[in-house]
Amino acid sequence: MQNHTIYIRTLKRAEHTVFCVEDGQKTYYDPQFKRMLPYASGQQVKRSLLDSFCDAGNIKISPTTFYWDFNKKKELKEGEAFGTCDPTYPDQLIGGWMKASKGGGSRTLKRRSPLSVSAMKPLHPLLAGVNKDSASFDRSGHSHNKIIVRGEDGKELNEDEINTILEGKDRSLTRKWIPASNKATGLFIQDIAIDLRRLFSIRLDDFEPEISQEVEEKLRESGWVEGENVFGRCLIAPVKLREKLIPILAYAIINWKITSNQARTFSLMETLAVSIGGNANKIAGAIRAKLSEENSEQAIPVVEEQVKGIDTFVTPTAAGYVATTTESIEAMDDAEEKLIEILSSYAYEALPEFAL
Known part of the structure; x- marks a missing residue:
């Protein structure tokens, strides 16, 4: 049975830093362990990933159209902001879009990103925290x-x-x-789910359109072919485009990072381990934490290096924080190659399978 969704869990370490936000380090309260914990939102992580994607491929980010309204009081009011809704821009293909015009004068265009991106949050409430820095x-x-x-x-x-x-x-x-101000330190995890059925396909639906008629014609002229998947009729990106974008996407997923907006709080935010697989429950168990049997106020990070169906890649840096046996200086390169292999071998043109 072919997996249609691939999960990637990343374990990172941050040290005395600020995740790039406007009003200082974001925190949330954990009611069980009664601690304020730092995090980076999923939107922030997604933006960092797309920036890495565009940087790695030397891709020009798609333009954004900003609408402003000038009213009778001679006031300038902020209106909508729309992307191109055009998958010939790689960041739009990967990032998705939403265009709902004011007043309903035109059809709403919506494409959900094939990448579901979680927040970057502590591996365990006892393994990360914030401290005040004057x-x-x-x-x-x-x-x-x-x-x-x-x-x-x-x-x-x-x-x-x-x-x-x-x-x-x-x-x-x-x-x-x-x-x-708050500074974040500790071990953090972040999860990504890739829906391979939608990664390189654009749904053709007259009632819930993802693209305009003009863009559809443009895609057909560019070599996109009509096919069908479990979501219905669709246009599928040509092989050459997929072969070009897959290595760039794999690099971005493995190597993205959040940089601080303050020069004095820079942190490498190095990756300690990455797990890749098609089973969400096993991915959650591959990189986790458990409470110490001797001290309930202490948590122990765990990286399961041998889980059936899950490939886990551990860097040498991880050995300083987690008990490991297979750490490798080439771990991130190997993880990137594994992800390229998975993304390249998926049958994007295959018809949906029906269970009778």
Whole structure:
């Protein structure tokens, strides 16, 4: 029986870093272990994966159309934002799209991404956490700083007025204290499910269209062939396009990473292990954690290196945090090759099988 869905679980380590978010490190509360835990959302991981995909293939990201409304009050209001809804852009083919026009003036176009992407979350609540980090901007050792003090009217005060204000006060004007912020540290897992039936196919459905008639004609002219799968009639990407995109996609899935938006909190976020297989339950058991029998307040990371039907690849770095026996410096290259093999061997043009 051929697997139509492939699961990939990735174990990463992050050290004293901030996942790239606008308002500091995202956290959630675990009610069982009563801890605030750091995470990166699935949307953030997906964006990181698509960035890696486009970088690896030197692919230009598809354009986005932004709509703004200028109303009678002469106010500019934010409207919709649409992608191209065109799978000839590889990031659209992999990432999916949704276009619902304001007022319902045109048909809604929707393609669910063939990649289901989870949040990056702690392997176990006891194996990751957040800590507060205070910082300062100190230039008190430099005598050529320029200091400007503004009065209530916004005008600059002169040196005598500044000295009067500082009289009797132990206050430096060349140091800025930065409020404490959360930093994430620990072992994290992230899961991806790839629906191979939809990876390189676009559904043809007049009632729930994925593409416009114009794009359909464009695809046919580009060599996409009509076929049928369990979801009905579809257009299937040509072999040459699949052969070009599969190695790029495999590289992105194995090597994506989230980078911090702060130079002082950079972390390699190195991958410790990757498991690939067609059984979600076995994937969950291949990389996991368990409570210590001696101490219920301690969790032990576990990487099962021999699970039937699951291929697990372990890096040398993992040996510093998990008991392993098959770690290899070529582990990530091997994982990439395995994923390419799986994606390349799937029968994308095959007709659906019906159980009687």
